[in-house]
Amino acid sequence: MQIEFIIPVISYLLGSIPFGFLLVKLSQGKDIRSFGSGNIGATNVFRNSRATGILTLLLDAGKGALAVAIAGWLSGSPVWMAIAAVAAIAGHIFPLWLKFKGGKGVATGCGAFLALSPLAVLTTLVLFVLVAVTTRYVSAASIVATAMYPVWAYIYGETTPVLIWAAIGALLIVAKHHQNIRRLFTGTENKFMAKTS
Numbered sequence: 122m123q124i125e126f127i128i129p130v131i132s133y134l135l136g137s138i139p140f141g142f143l144l145v146k147l148s149q150g151k152d153i154r155s156f157g158s159g160n161i162g163a164t165n166v167f168r169n170s171r172a173t174g175i176l177t178l179l180l181d182a183g184k185g186a187l188a189v190a191i192a193g194w195l196s197g198s199p200v201w202m203a204i205a206a207v208a209a210i211a212g213h214i215f216p217l218w219l220k221f222k223g224g225k226g227v228a229t230g231c232g233a234f235l236a237l238s239p240l241a242v243l244t245t246l247v248l249f250v251l252v253a254v255t256t257r258y259v260s261a262a263s264i265v266a267t268a269m270y271p272v273w274a275y276i277y278g279e280t281t282p283v284l285i286w287a288a289i290g291a292l293l294i295v296a297k298h299h300q301n302i303r304r305l306f307t308g309t310e311n312k313f314m315a316k317t318s
Contacts, residue, residue, distance in 0.1 A: 125196045132188035132205040136212025136229055139219055140180040141166040144173050158311075162224035164259050181224070182232030185209045189236035199237065199279075203286035206233035210290050214297050225297040227263045230290055234270065237283065241273035257312040260301035267294045 141161040145153040148170070157165045163181060167174025185206065192198075192205035210230045216223040235242040245266045253262035271288045279287065304310035 125198070125201050128192045128195055128201050128205050129208040131191055132208035133212040134217075135184045135188045135191075136209030137216035137218060137223070138184055138212075139216050139223060140184070141173075141177040141224065142219065144177055144180075145169065148173060160224055161219070163228050178228050181213065181228035182235070184213075185229040185231070185233030186236040189233050193236075200282040200286070202237050203283045203290075206230070206237055207286050207290040207293070209233050210293055214293060225263070226290075226294045227267065230267065230270075230294050234274075234287065234290070238274050238277060238279050238287070240277045241270060241279065244273045244277075245270045258305065258310055260298055260310060261305055264295055264298050264302065267291045 139161050141163060142153055145151050145156075145166060151169075153159075153161055153166055153169065157168045159165070163174050163178035166177045188205045188209035189202045192202045196202070210226040210233065212223075213229040214223050214226045215221040231242060231246070248269055249262045249266035251262075252265050253259055256262065268291060270291050271284055274287045275284055301310060
């Protein structure tokens with residue numbers, strides 16, 4: 122068996138580490154799934170504690186970047202690196218350790234694709250900030266920026282296989298936001314607010 126075929130497994134397992142859940146459990150003895158939106162990602166953790174939320178964001182992004190870096194080391198192929206990015210996103214969204222009920226994959230996807238196509242992701246982040254500041258909806262910013270990422274990747278000249286996997290990763294993240302999309306359309310989505318702790 123070629124060693125490359127273990128890349129999706131490694132990437133999925135890295136992505137499935139539920140840092141938000143673990144950090145809140147270790148620092149406060151709480152289950153973050155019982156707080157706010159019930160999500161294990163950085164946005165919900167940030168609402169509970171800014172410091173823990175920022176650390177969750179960095180770790181979730183870091184595990185995505187690490188998955189891509191390992192794929193690059195094992196294969197040297199941008200295609201396998203793109204596959205690793207999607208596998209890490211899938212791991213975060215469907216973590217083995219939490220009965221396949223995880224986060225939405227934004228930070229993990231950001232870190233993974235930043236390691237793969239940094240210019241496209243940096244442009245995507247600018248769009249994210251603009252939408253978030255304008256609307257105060259992190260979900261709207263995440264959806265719009267994620268949906269646009271494959272477009273930026275195309276503009277910056279990524280290869281067709283990478284674009285295909287980028288589109289799959291973006292689709293996974295946007296699909297995970299289906300409840301947010303419904304609430305945005307009905308006007309019941311909560312705007313981003315954070316505690317000062």
